[in-house]
Amino acid sequence: MSGTFGEAGKARGRRVAGRAALGTHRRDALTGALLVLPAIALALTFKIVPLLRGIYTSLFLTQLGEAAHWNHFSNYLRMAHDPTVQRAFVNAAKVVATLPVWVVVPLVVALLIFQRTPGWGFFRAVYFMPYTIAPVIVGQVFRELLHAQGPLNELLRALGLHFLALSWLGDKGIALFSLVAVVLWSYFGLGVVTYLAGLGTISDELFDAAALDGAGFFTRMFQIVIPIIFPVMGYWTILCTSGMLVWMFPFIFAMTEGGPGYATMLPEYLVYITAFRFSELGYGTTIGVALFVFVLIFAIFQVRYMYVSGTKRQGA
Amino acid sequence: MRAVRAKTWLLTAILMVALVASLAAGGQGERGAVTIKLLGWQPGGAETWTKVAAMFMEKNPGIKVEMETVPMEGFYPKEGAYITAKSGPDIMGNNCGFETWERKDGYLDIRPRLTKEAVGHLLDTTSNHLAYDVNKPSYGISFSYQGNVWYYNKKILKAAGLDPANTPVTWDEFDRAAKAIKAIGKAPIATGVGHTIAYWIFPEIAKNFWENDKQISNFAMGNYRWSDPALANTLKYMADMSERGWFEEGAATINMQPDGFNFFLREEAAFTPSIISDAFHWKAAGDAIGHENVGAMLAPSINPKAPFARKFSGVPGSSWGITPWSKHPDEAWKFIVYFCSADLANTWLQMGGMQPNTTKFDAKINAYAPAFMQIQEIIKSPMVHTGVLNSGRELDELSRGYQEVMQGQLSVDDWIKRLNTALDESPLKKPDNPIWK
């Protein structure tokens, strides 16, 4: 393995790179541009151009099918005073606030599997399976499971836990969190797999050595495991922050349709019903543009963090 | 290296196949035959439509019919996309009333095509016109007739000590029956939420309070508000149904289609508010429970003597029309006329359980279903279906609000306020809107 990849090889590589640097800059720039060109073309065609058209729609259209005419920001002014829109964004903020659960739950499960109790391979395989089931199926099944007279509550009542047998999808206070829980059910396997990969880099000797030193389970967790998988945690956190709201959309369809009332109304779903059920294409798109800005603000912070941590790791 | 090369070849092969397949896709439909495309949700069942299309294509060898079926949540976006892009299928369908009017840019005015030969046999073509005015554009025709009845399970009624031949007519009679039904552990009424609240439940309660046709017209025009007596009382009594415990537990958290209806099919409830055509009808109920066990009746009345109380809320089922961008409007119309023709009435009836929009059918085909025969009597005294006179926003608010009202989370007064807001935000429901002139 030495030679190309060993220390000597690395040193030779660095010297060569240094000598060739000046001459290859322009070639690199061209190569880089060509390599990213297909991706940029796809992103422009299917995301950016449609987004720009959407912005145009919000500024020039109100009703479906009508001719385009400058509407003097009427859609935006209307949105600013629309209590339903405000409600939807408040709900979005509540969803984002559940982020810690998204980060911690898969970690806990990954740690449990990591203990290598009998059948751990089976569990590792099984916990990813929810992700493979289409949201439309998941939503429908959970709608029945979480019904106030459904099997979950039946089980809770049978165990004597009557106070826990809540109306999971009917109670306005908890419906949103029930919805988040179902979406988390669908995606937590992805997190488990991500964390397991990170945990896999922890050697057994390190673990056992700590045990011999008398370190308890929790001490070992916090002092050895967490620091090592910190980058993985960061990676997963960023994925969840940007994906959470996007992931919820198909589940709202299948489970609550924004109800009861507006308890689980999120901006993306509001865009959908405004544009397509009310046929108010211009106004619906306007709400969509507002949602884009809302998430973009988060995205900017994420990407900056990623960039910073990415360069840190490269330099390390 | 060999592994990499092998994989590269494999990838290339896959891409080649995909490309060739996609190129092949473009070629279809250009070989002589005219292809017309239809966007719909196949009311009456997929099998029936396949058969009808096949029969048409046999009679018309130069025309190919392609169906485009979509999941319900996809239907409105597809229409929206087609209308915006001014391109798409040749035939589309919507419910009569605001559902079509709010999407009228997707339909040609077919008044010139409404010849006696084409549509003379149809019972109702007025409802396909804008604002129900025959001097205004017509956006389609309908082969089926639609409306609201309540189905009941005779076995459950008998078990509750009730007489299936004498079903409740008044509010109080129903309340007594409800108590008896609950006593044997069944729910009186199976329901759920969704747009069916506006289409299936709202009109049957509102019937008790409309005083005259003018009020209903005003409602359509946006000149009659939810705080006005007829509508306010309707909402109050809809809430009353829930307060009296007539619905199954948890009705507010499920969709009527299909789960609320399935509650009835699982014989957990004695009654269910539903429709006579398309789906969720006597045929579906009878196939599940046994046709001899299913009956159909009008909803119980709060004021049985009110002018509309014992009338049948009727409207043509899905209005089918030609799209403005269609390159084959004549062929499209040919197909529409075909599947709306009197000849096909028996086919729709037999295979799909569709109530035809014509008298030219043989009711005896379905004599095996008592509920169907009851329906033939019920539809003899129709009235305007007020459910389809709700705008998109009102449809949504009726369901959303009812969901909260059913759980005691919203007062009727607040519900009225929200519906008035929905009304105010509905672009077409303005009295001075040109479509009403």
Next chain:
Amino acid sequence: MRRAGEAPAQRLRRRVSRVVITILLVFGAFVALFPIYYTAATAFKTQKDYALSRFAPPREPTLENFRLQFRRFAVARLILNSVVTTAGGVVLCTIVAIMVAYAVTKVRFPGRNLVFAFLVGTLVIPFPTIMIPVYQTVLELKLVDNYLGLILAYAAFGLPLGVYLLGAYFRGIPDEIMEAARMDGTSHWQTIWRVMFPISRPGVAALGIINSVWMWNDLLLPLLIMPAAQRTTLMVAVTSQRNNLEVNIPIISAGLTIAMIPILLVYLLFQRQLIKGMTAGAVK
């Protein structure tokens, strides 16, 4: 795991914790698997069986619901449509993402971080906002009802995650490996496919699985881009039965089960690669 020199008390505590952990994991597995079981079990029931008990296993299992689905749909054709578009989407997305990941992490060109941020950032554009314009674009490209249209769309929508995942993965591969290869005279392009790709196969496989799943299950993109009945995907076809056509829930469940099986199989076959592939920076 052998633990040398453990005191008996510690061993007992460890055994108890193992039992507790196993119980927790079993409960979790039950929760994870129940919806699959429920959908599949319902598919084998008659309407009457379903009416008797929704959640118990079928009393008199029947294949009739499946037969009906095969009569109602050209299932083989639908599966072909799904396979071609999903495979095409996965392959295209992976190739394009590899190119970007390599360029952004290994090639020093100006603006590479901006490109990376831009591509990953497109994840946050809300879909309903761009739904109709996407259709208009595909229409203008004359790619409606064309496999290529959906493949391109899938690739575009899978790019943010692909670039993110492979970018992190490639970043973990030491630069020296690449530089040594370059020093031997190989071009960037050859370096990607002869050096980077073999090393990063696990990461590529992981991306492949993650993309396959959502592309197979997606409803809205095929709805817009492949509306014709013979071109639509399996998932769109079977879910279009709900809410309007079909009141019989076992029949609907049979369709959903048919749609679930292929992607479950793909996952089970490749799940080992998935674990290996999620490791970023594990290449030593």
